[in-house]
Amino acid sequence: MLNASHLLTNEALHSKKRTQTQRPKISVWFCRFGVWFRCLSVRFQKLCDNKDFVCKKSNFLPMAPWLAPIVREGTFDPTLIDAIYKKQNITIATAVFALGKYTQFLKDFLESAEQNYFVGFRVHYYVFTDLPELVPAVKLGEGRQLTVLTVASSNRWQEISLRRMERLEKLIESRLVNEADYVFSLDVDTKFYGRWGAETLGRLVGAIHPWFYKTHHDWFPYERRPESQAYIPYSEGDYYYGGAVIGGLPKDVYQLAKTCKERLDIDAAKSIEAAWQEESHLNKYFLYNKPSKLLSPEYLWDNIKSKPQEIKIIRFSQVNKNYYEVRPNP
Numbered sequence: 001m002l003n004a005s006h007l008l009t010n011e012a013l014h015s016k017k018r019t020q021t022q023r024p025k026i027s028v029w030f031c032r033f034g035v036w037f038r039c040l041s042v043r044f045q046k047l048c049d050n051k052d053f054v055c056k057k058s059n060f061l062p063m064a065p066w067l068a069p070i071v072r073e074g075t076f077d078p079t080l081i082d083a084i085y086k087k088q089n090i091t092i093a094t095a096v097f098a099l100g101k102y103t104q105f106l107k108d109f110l111e112s113a114e115q116n117y118f119v120g121f122r123v124h125y126y127v128f129t130d131l132p133e134l135v136p137a138v139k140l141g142e143g144r145q146l147t148v149l150t151v152a153s154s155n156r157w158q159e160i161s162l163r164r165m166e167r168l169e170k171l172i173e174s175r176l177v178n179e180a181d182y183v184f185s186l187d188v189d190t191k192f193y194g195r196w197g198a199e200t201l202g203r204l205v206g207a208i209h210p211w212f213y214k215t216h217h218d219w220f221p222y223e224r225r226p227e228s229q230a231y232i233p234y235s236e237g238d239y240y241y242g243g244a245v246i247g248g249l250p251k252d253v254y255q256l257a258k259t260c261k262e263r264l265d266i267d268a269a270k271s272i273e274a275a276w277q278e279e280s281h282l283n284k285y286f287l288y289n290k291p292s293k294l295l296s297p298e299y300l301w302d303n304i305k306s307k308p309q310e311i312k313i314i315r316f317s318q319v320n321k322n323y324y325e326v327r328p329n330p
């Protein structure tokens with residue numbers, strides 16, 4: 001005789017059988033997952049091809065589309081390239097600005113430069129500061145010298161940063177045309193961790209910003225207001241360059257600094273300050289005056305970013321800083 005518990009058990013058994021027969025085999029699940037995954041990856045690829053946000057395998061190519069080399073580990077022979085340039089007995093002028101509390105970065109900058117930056121070459125540092133007494137006495141190698149240039153400070157960090165263009169222009173005009181073969185202007189809140197040598201020399205040199213080397217240009221933090229001289233429309237752009245590294249022949253860097261300074265002045269007269277001050281103007285300049293050589297983010301990293309696999313070596317990097325502590329204004 002069937003009782004209620006039998007009925008329940010049979011029902012349970014029946015439903016178990018049904019689910020067993022209806023559940024697809026594991027291979028079917030794999031197949032479904034494969035189709036789903038493929039759809040997703042095709043969609044993602046389309047997104048990339050549409051250049052909606054990321055793309056940029058091309059940033060890892062050894063050359064820019066206009067055939068300028070992108071310098072990175074493995075693309076040059078350090079011994080050979082240094083030997084070629086050493087025969088030319090060149091002097092590399094290096095402008096660095098340390099105003100206000102940024103003087104605290106000078107010691108590490110200079111000491112690490114002496115270990116890594118154009119070792120064995122003639123290097124002339126030009127240190128701009130409002131506090132000359134705080135320039136540390138760092139022992140310099142043979143053929144290397146340092147000149148302190150006293151300048152007035154400003155109560156805005158943005159102003160201090162952007163006025164580097166004007167000061168660079170004047171420095172090249174008044175001295176470097178006669179004193180140097182190449183010039184670099186570098187951020188001071190930085191440190192060298194690896195070799196930086198003759199492979200970085202060129203007519204006009206920019207460094208790809210470490211935060212945007214995989215970003216599509218529509219997402220670059222270019223200045224987007226047409227009223228600004230630094231304006232770059234969406235759909236234009238090739239790389240986003242960091243304001244921390246500018247280099248090249250004195251006459252080419254002079255032209256860059258002069259142009260950016262003029263455009264900064266035009267903006268200032270209209271009470272406009274570009275999104276990233278002189279860095280925005282630098283990006284505009286490089287868009288229409290392509291650098292002859294690009295430095296990969298090996299030459300401009302940021303210590304708060306961990307090193308990804310594709311970056312083989314970090315040579316020069318922004319050190320961590322407490323913005324509130326070191327800047328004169330927020």
Ligand SMILES: CC(=O)N[C@H]1[C@@H](OP(=O)(O)OP(=O)(O)OC[C@H]2O[C@@H](n3ccc(=O)[nH]c3=O)[C@H](O)[C@@H]2O)O[C@H](CO)[C@H](O)[C@@H]1O
Nearest residue numbers: 097098099102157160161187188189242243244276277279
């Ligand atoms: C890695 C990189 O590409 N950094 C750029 C970025 O922010 P950063 O955050 O790197 O700008 P920052 O605060 O380092 O200022 C740029 C430079 O100006 C000098 N300075 C600044 C403030 C001060 O009180 N005293 C002083 O000496 C110093 O040489 C410093 O290295 O954007 C800035 C403009 O917005 C500049 O283009 C920087 O080069």
Ligand SMILES: [Mn+2]
Nearest residue numbers: 187189244318
């Ligand atoms: Mn900086």
